[in-house]
Each structure stands twice: as C-alpha cells, then as structure tokens.
Amino acid sequence: MHIISHERLTIERVKEILDKHEQLQLGEVAIAAIEKCRKYLDSKMGDIGRPVYGVTTGFGSLCNISIPEKELSQLQHNLVMSHACGMGEEVRPEIVKIMLLLKAQSLSYGHSGSQLVTVQRLIDMFNNDVLPVVYQQGSLGASGDLAPLAHLSLPLIGLGEVYYKGQRCESTDVWKELGWESIRLQSKEGLALLNGTQFMSAHAVWSLIQAERLSQWADMIGAISLEAFDGRIEPFYPHSHQLRAQPGQLVTAERFAELLDGSELIVRKKEHVQDPYSFRCIPQVHGAVKDTIAHVHRVIENEINSATDNPNIFPDEDMIISAGNFHGEPIAISMDMLAIGLNELASISERRIYKLISGQRNLPSFLVAKPGLSSGFMIPQYTAASIVSQTKGLCWPASSDSIPSSQGQEDHVSMGANSATKLVRVVENTESVLGIELMNAAQALEFRRPAKSSAKLEKIVSEYRKVVPFIYVDRYMHPLMVKSKEFIRREDLY
Helix, strand or coil: CEEECCCCCCHHHHHHHHHCCCCEEECHHHHHHHHHHHHHHHHHCCCCCCCCCCCCECCHHHCCCECCHHHHHHHHHHHHHHHCCCEEEECCHHHHHHHHHHHHHHHCCCCCCCCHHHHHHHHHHHHCCCEECCEEECCCCCCCCHHHHHHHHHHHHCCCEEEECCEEEEHHHHHHHHCCCCCCCCCCHHHHHHCCCHHHHHHHHHHHHHHHHHHHHHHHHHHHHHHHCCCCCHHHCHHHHHHHCCHHHHHHHHHHHHHHCCCHHHHCCCCCCCCCHHHHCHHHHHHHHHHHHHHHHHHHHHHHCCCCCCCEEECCCCEEECCCCCCCHHHHHHHHHHHHHHHHHHHHHHHHHHHHCCCCCCCCHHHCCCECCECCCHHHHHHHHHHHHHHHHHCCCHHHCCCCEHHHCECCCCCHHHHHHHHHHHHHHHHHHHHHHHHHHHHHHHHHCCCCCCHHHHHHHHHHCCCCCCCCCCCCCHHHHHHHHHHCCCCCCC
C-alpha cells in the first residue's frame, strides 16, 4: 500500500509501486489539504468580487467572459468533454496508470480546488486497473496536457472509454459493474484535471525507468563486445578519467573494471596498440549518457512533486493566482536531452556490432564458420543501422518549436507532449539495438574459446544461451532478435 502524502515521491518509488502492483490510499495530510482548499474556494464564490480565470470565467482566449454561478458546474463538465480531442495511437496502459498516480499526487497538495471524491475516484481507477483510453496526439504541452488529460478525465463524468479486465469498454458500463456514480464537477475542477503536465511527466517517468535499465545493460553488453573483439583494458584505467572528472565517465570506467575483473581475455597480450572509438571511448560516451539521465531524473522528480494546474489556490494567504505552472518547457527540454542521450547508446552500440562482424582480429566475417554459404550476422547489423538512423530523426528537439494557439493568448508552447511520445520510441529503438549487439557479442565470444571472460560476464552469457543459441548455419533470425531484446528486460543480472 502506498500512501499519497506530501512526502517526496521518487521515481524509484513509482517503479516499485508498479512492479509490486501496490494499491494507493490518500493520507490524512493529503485529505485535509484537499478539503481545506475546496472549502476555501466554495466560501469565496459568493464574495470573490472579480473575475478569476477558470473559476468564474471561460478558458484560454475566452478568459474575459464571466460565467454565472449557476452554470459553473456545467462549465467544468463542458471543459472536460470539449477538450477530449486526442488523435493517433493510444498511450500504452502502463503509462496511463502512471498518469493516474501523478494526477492524484498533484491534486493532493491542496492548491487545485478538487473535490475529495474526484481525487478518490482517480485512485479507485488506479487500484482497480480501470485505465482510460488516452491518445498520443493533441497536447501542445503548455496549457497543461489538455487533450490527453481530458481523455483521462472523461470517465469521471460518465463519458469515454476505458480498459478493464483486458477489454475496451464504455466507462458507464464499468461504473455500473463497480457501483460507482459519475461525478458532478464543481467550480475550477475541470481545469484542475486538465491543466497539468501529467501526460508528459508519465512518459518521462516511464522512459527514465527504462533508460536507467538500458544504461546498465549497455555497460554489460559493451563489456562482452570488448572481450569478443579482443579489446584492451587501458582505456578503463581510472588515471585518465580522473584528469577529466566527469562523474558518469568515472562511474563507467569503474564499472567496466569490475565487470572485467578476473577475465582471462582482457589480460592476455594484445597485438593491436589501440581500439576503435566505439570501444576505447565507452567511458566517455556511456558516461555522458549517465550524466544526462541523472540530470533528467532530477528535473522530472521535481515535476512529479509539484502542483502544475492553473490557477493556484492558496487558502492560508487568501490568494488565487493565475500563473503558468502548466507550461512544459522544463521537462520538454529534458526529455529531448534524454532522447539524444539514449540515441548515443544505440549509435555507439551499432558501431560495435559492425566491428564484430567485420572479419577483424581473427573473427570470421559475419560471425559464421562458413561465410558465403551463410550470411550469418550480416543483416542484423543492417537492422541496427536502420533503427539508429530513425532514432537520429526522432532526436530533433520538439521543444525548439512553438505554434501559437487560442487566438494568440497561448502564444508560446513547449510541444513537450511530442518530446514525450517520441522519447518512448527512442527508448524502444535503443532497446532493440542493444539486443542486437548482445546477440552479436555472445556469438563472437564463442570464437575466443577456450579462454574465458570474467565470472560476471560469463554468467550473463550462460543465462542468455538458455534463450538464444549459438548460430552455426543460417536460420530464421527475427524470433531470436526479439528474444534477445526481451532478455535485456531482466533486472536480476545487474
């Protein structure tokens, strides 16, 4: 059980909640904050004395149109309904589940004006795996993730579709089965649900969880490739890295020293003086990615511990402030950075793949005993190259773009939702390329027998051989490439 409170929510904790299928529960502090804010807002409605954006007015460029008090609930209902304009592919269910958690967390701080029943329903949906159908396209990442968060919120008011028990259903049918009633939104509440960065943040959290795993695997796979290519250990000595003092570089070099400790292959005499950059500069490249992940981790963790809707309500100060915490620029730039970093893991991985099949250093061409009759590992490298090329295109920073909207009222936007969705694709592509490298590295290592690598790396190869065999002659490779990709989802081999 995870208690939603005002204690800092870490990305590691989010991962643990998902992995262990934990239930959510509102803590006493969160309940008190939500109720206090809602009570304050209700008390202000009679004597507010001025237009307050989203509370007594329309939205966007309609902010100067005041709405009669008796129509404020309908205003919020209309907001959710009219903004559900998403298109494109559906968001994967695990990311939708993170969205529910992050939205409940953001509303729990008591600066949004939500009813307690509304926040509780989000938690009920999370706990019962009632996952709204949300689409990838539609958010500009600036007035919050309006369209996707509208789809997330539609079921609250008895509209939209959800996935439940593996089936796509009308939310009203699921509500009947569970005995839930549709919620009548109160003033400001629809805006609290739709203004926010939870679509972007959920994608970023999911991507960071994967990125940290892939960074670990990139080191291990790179070490196996180094052994298979008969690489040198000197580029991983600490001395040179201490001269530069980049944190990720130092960590990577130290990790390779640990991974290679006890290896027969790494200490044997080498005929070559230097290795290509894709091997020699692993600490510099993998290290830079580690530093990027660490930076993005800090930014995103700050984001998921924030209230990002508008306006912000401060009961103790008797203030309602219309500002811009919904603007996604901080996380948009960070997600673009992470995409670039992960691309570098894939890019350098593909170069190592190429070297392993190139017929150098007494390895057979394309890693088969009889090249010519068998193409061997020729085409997996083509596939890796194709994926890397696509990823480079996905690294164009969406955050560098802006298209004004809402008749110019929203005249600068982050496009962070596009940063988010293409980041997920970059994660998937990087995982594919690393899976292909592992397939090549394990194959090449067999041509170094009977010499052994370290106990750590030999254990990984031994486990890998249980799902992907050594290739003697040409065979159908795609299923093995898929298994290789799935293998690096294991965390027990870190």
